[in-house]
Amino acid sequence: MQRFFSYSGMALISRSQIKLIRSLKLKKFRDELGLFVAEGDKCIGELRRGFDMHLCFSGGDITPDQLKQLSSLTTPQGAIAVFRKPAEMPLPDAADGLVLVLDGVQDPGNLGTIIRTCDWFGVHHLVCSAGTADCFSPKVVQATMGALARVHVHYTRDLAQYIRSAARGSSLPVYGTLLDGRNIYDIGAVPERGRGLLVMGSEGRGISPEVRQLVSHPLLVPSVGDGAVESLNVAVATAVVLAEFRRPQNGNSSL
Amino acid sequence: MQRFFSYSGMALISRSQIKLIRSLKLKKFRDELGLFVAEGDKCIGELRRGFDMHLCFSGGDITPDQLKQLSSLTTPQGAIAVFRKPAEMPLPDAADGLVLVLDGVQDPGNLGTIIRTCDWFGVHHLVCSAGTADCFSPKVVQATMGALARVHVHYTRDLAQYIRSAARGSSLPVYGTLLDGRNIYDIGAVPERGRGLLVMGSEGRGISPEVRQLVSHPLLVPSVGDGAVESLNVAVATAVVLAEFRRPQNGNSSL
Incomplete structure (x- = not known):
């Protein structure tokens, strides 16, 4: 039974989540939903310091085939995440810095x-x-x-x-x-x-x-x-x- | 009759030339044949100063569909050429310049x-x-x-x-x-x-x-x-x- 639960091919990502991530390749949907995608542990880790994370899949959550399908990279980096875009800020004051x-x-x-x-x-x-x-x-x-x-x-x-x-x-x-x-x-x-x-x-x-x-x-x-x-x-x-x-x-x- | 000869859809590029240009996307064939491909009038013009040009197609020589098929660019730039790779040169002397x-x-x-x-x-x-x-x-x-x-x-x-x-x-x-x-x-x-x-x-x-x-x-x-x-x-x-x-x-x- 244990083998069943740890079976690495069993993805926990849902169809609607796959659809969501795919849609975010287009600016139209990024703007509408206020979300964007990042890949790879390192990049995701850095972005977590600045943005709210909405979804994240790696390892047993997603099959290599699913990852390849969703990835924008030639070589997918094992993890993919969806972040919330930040709220628009006032344009910067050039007296405060370059x-x-x-x-x-x-x-x-x-x-x-x-x-x-x-x-x-x-x-x-x-x-x-x-x-x-x-x-x-x-x-x-x-x-x-x-x-x-x-x-x-x-x-x-x-x-x-x-x-x-x-x-x-x-x-x-x-x-x-x-x-x-x-x-x-x-x-x-x-x-x-x-x-x-x-x-x-x-x-x-x-x-x-x-x-x-x-x-x-x-x-x-x-x-x-x-x-x-x-x-x-x-x-x-x-x-x-x-x-x-x-x-x-x-x-x-x-x- | 004149219209027939100036018909812009009539390509002068041959099937074997198309095959050659496609093959040059791979390093293996570039090395074997000693050739490489460049696109766009400006880039081709610059490269002619340094390399022998083997083939060049633009305008009526090639249809937009053929060009799109051969191009490595998202937006093909109207001209495609094949150049000869230069002969190998001795490795440079670092006393002559950086x-x-x-x-x-x-x-x-x-x-x-x-x-x-x-x-x-x-x-x-x-x-x-x-x-x-x-x-x-x-x-x-x-x-x-x-x-x-x-x-x-x-x-x-x-x-x-x-x-x-x-x-x-x-x-x-x-x-x-x-x-x-x-x-x-x-x-x-x-x-x-x-x-x-x-x-x-x-x-x-x-x-x-x-x-x-x-x-x-x-x-x-x-x-x-x-x-x-x-x-x-x-x-x-x-x-x-x-x-x-x-x-x-x-x-x-x-x-």
Whole structure:
């Protein structure tokens, strides 16, 4: 009898739960139900610190076939959980700390990597245009490696309006990487490192024309040598700029 | 009659060419045939500068359905080409310039982004362990945005042996990012910026134990604040370290 109860093929996940988890691959249902999915013990463990867990299945709760069916990963990681999305928060004040602004970053891997990088460099708030990938999509959640629990990701339909209001009539800098920007290593290119807004544009088109007009401090990560690619990957460019913003200032500080 | 010849649905691509292109999704056939595939006018244009083009189909040569069938992209970009892989070159001399060494980077997107970043920062040679992703796989090729034409990617079965030989008995530094490494911003952490080797490890396990022993200058990109994720994405970490290596030295240079 004992064997019966410990039979590892006996799943405790119900059909309706399977249906629920599958539906959460779509933004429509994530928004309607206020839920999202994460996979793997490590990622789930990190997210539990920041979000309420609604369901969790691992080991004998779910068969490998069921897990494979539900997983968004090439190699499922043994555990899958459903979390509640957080309530919407007011958009952040750029006087309290540097806010990263994303204008149309569409690749989920890039967005996830950017969230992970923000966590590393102590950036607590990300404000995204409506055209940016959904931070609760499975690929983004996994790429954040749990950083989603600590970095607040906001969405706004009117990014330009947010930037205008957050910059407080030019009293705070609005940085943005542009092809004709100023070398980030020039003295004076980054007058404030701990406050203001840093705008990064989409993979294909960069910062949109409307938002570009609001950039008070255009920046460029200089390339080395000749014949280089036209641009850096947006997650890489974000990281290089954030690393420079967070770099300890030397005696010949540009502040 | 003219209409017949310009009928856009009439493909000029043959069945055997379709079969060939499909086969090149697998490393086995890329190695056997010495060929690889690239997509999109821009990427193809960049790669033509560095590789011989064997076949190219766009517009009326191929139907949208055929292109979709052959494409590795979510949204096919209208053109697909087959290039010849370059002949193997001797492994690079680390006295001639900084060599980036990858010890088991498995994600194609990460490898592609790293190649693109090398091009930006003027690193001309990448040496990869046998366990690193294949730089000619479709996802890597596309993620390089054409940089593959300018950055030489080498593979070796014995990475430790290459590092030992290239470091010339400790006369050149072997940098590597390790959890107990020295802050990259410390004076003296990076005594040479233009020569030597920089080793980056795999996404899950970092640098392998055998290679770790050869790292003479362990480095760490410092995080800001508390509660941060355990690590940066490997492509992001590579970019932050390369940006620091290529950063103009100030008056208080660490050289």
